[in-house]
Amino acid sequence: MIKYIGSKRLLLGQILESVQSFGHVRRVADLFSGTARVAHAMKRAGYEVIANDHNAYAHTLGQCYVQADRKRIYSDAKRLIAELSKLPARPGYFTETFCEKSRFFHPKNGARIDAIREALETKGLEPELFAVLLVSLMEAADRVDSTTGVQMAYLKQWAKRAHNELELRMPDVLPGDGEAWGLDVLEAAKKLAERDIDVVYLDPPYNQHSYLGNYHVWESLVRWDKPEVYGKACKRVDCRSYKNRFNSKRKLSDALTEVVSTLRARHLIVSFNNEGYLSRDDMLTILGAYGHVRVVELDFKRYVGAQIGIYSPKGQKVGRVSHLRNVEYLFLGSQKHA
Numbered sequence: 001m002i003k004y005i006g007s008k009r010l011l012l013g014q015i016l017e018s019v020q021s022f023g024h025v026r027r028v029a030d031l032f033s034g035t036a037r038v039a040h041a042m043k044r045a046g047y048e049v050i051a052n053d054h055n056a057y058a059h060t061l062g063q064c065y066v067q068a069d070r071k072r073i074y075s076d077a078k079r080l081i082a083e084l085s086k087l088p089a090r091p092g093y094f095t096e097t098f099c100e101k102s103r104f105f106h107p108k109n110g111a112r113i114d115a116i117r118e119a120l121e122t123k124g125l126e127p128e129l130f131a132v133l134l135v136s137l138m139e140a141a142d143r144v145d146s147t148t149g150v151q152m153a154y155l156k157q158w159a160k161r162a163h164n165e166l167e168l169r170m171p172d173v174l175p176g177d178g179e180a181w182g183l184d185v186l187e188a189a190k191k192l193a194e195r196d197i198d199v200v201y202l203d204p205p206y207n208q209h210s211y212l213g214n215y216h217v218w219e220s221l222v223r224w225d226k227p228e229v230y231g232k233a234c235k236r237v238d239c240r241s242y243k244n245r246f247n248s249k250r251k252l253s254d255a256l257t258e259v260v261s262t263l264r265a266r267h268l269i270v271s272f273n274n275e276g277y278l279s280r281d282d283m284l285t286i287l288g289a290y291g292h293v294r295v296v297e298l299d300f301k302r303y304v305g306a307q308i309g310i311y312s313p314k315g316q317k318v319g320r321v322s323h324l325r326n327v328e329y330l331f332l333g334s335q336k337h338a
Helices: 009-020 037-044 056-067 070-085 093-100 107-121 127-142 185-192 216-223 252-262 280-290
Strands: 027-030 048-052 179-181 199-202 267-273 293-301 317-319 325-334
Touching: 009 037, 009 199, 009 267, 009 293, 009 325, 027 037, 037 048, 037 056, 048 056, 048 185, 056 127, 056 179, 056 216, 070 107, 070 127, 093 107, 093 216, 107 127, 127 216, 185 252, 199 252, 252 280, 267 280, 280 293, 280 325
Parallel strands: 027 048, 027 199, 048 179, 199 267
Antiparallel strands: 267 325, 293 325
16 A cells, blocks of 8 residues: 555554454444555455545545455456556656656656556546556555655655556455545544444544645546646645645644534544644543543654654755654544443
C-alpha cells in the first residue's frame, strides 16, 4: 500500500485485538479509511466491512481493498495489468506537472504513468475492476516517487528509488464482498446509523494539514481532471479553497462530537495521538456518550519527515526537532446498553 502519514500499519495488531475484545463482532465500519489499511485488515480477519473516505483517491483504495471481490476480478485484472505494462511511454499532463514543473517522479516514469492512465480512461471498466487497476498504478508510482512520504514537497535530489522502472503489480485484493463509500464523514455516520453495526473505527485528522494537500498527486491521478496547479509542489487549485472542520483547532471538537453523537454502533474505537488538537481528556469527554471508555497508550516513532530536521524554503537546515517519539491512543468505548 502507499506511504501514508496517517497509516496505522504498525498498530494493526492492537486495533484488531481491540475489536476482538468486544466479544461477538460481525459488522465493522471505518469512516476515515485513508489507505484502507485498517479496513483491509478487518476484511482479512473475516468481518463484514464498510470503508468510507471523501477523498477520491481514498475512496478508490477502499473500492479496491474492501469492495472488490478477488474471485470475481482477479483474472481480468491480471490480464489488463499485463496489457497496460506493455504500453509505450507517452508524456502528457502528469509528466509536465509532476516531473518537469515539479520533481515528484522521474520523467521516464511520468510518461509511463500518463500512458497507462489515459488508456484506463478509455476502457469503460466496471467500478471495482477500474479501482483495482488505478490502485495498481498508484502503488507503482508510490514505489518510484521522490518524497519523504507526503506530497507537500519533494526531495531536493532524486531519491534512489526514483530511477527504478515503474512496475504494475496486482494489489492484495481479498475474496468476499464489502462496501466502499465516498461520503463526508457526517453523512456516512447518518447512513451508518440506519445499519446494524457492531464496531465503528474512527481515525480523524489531528492537525491543520489536510490529506487532500498531503496527497494531491494521488487525487489528481485518480480524478484525472487535469486541474490548474499552484506553487512549487503543483498542488491542485482546489487545495486553496478546501476547508475541513477536522483540520481546524477551533472546530475539531464540535465536528467529532457531532459524528460520535450520530453513530448508533454498539462499540467505538477512536485513534488519536498526543500531538493532536485534542487532549486525552478532551477525547474522553467527547466519547462520554459511549459510557465507560478504555484508553490504550502506545509509544510510537514519529513520521520520518519530522525526524530529518527543520529546513528553510531554500533547503537550509535551520533547526532540530524537539522529540522523535509520540504517544498513540486507542479509545475504546461501548454503548451503555451494549
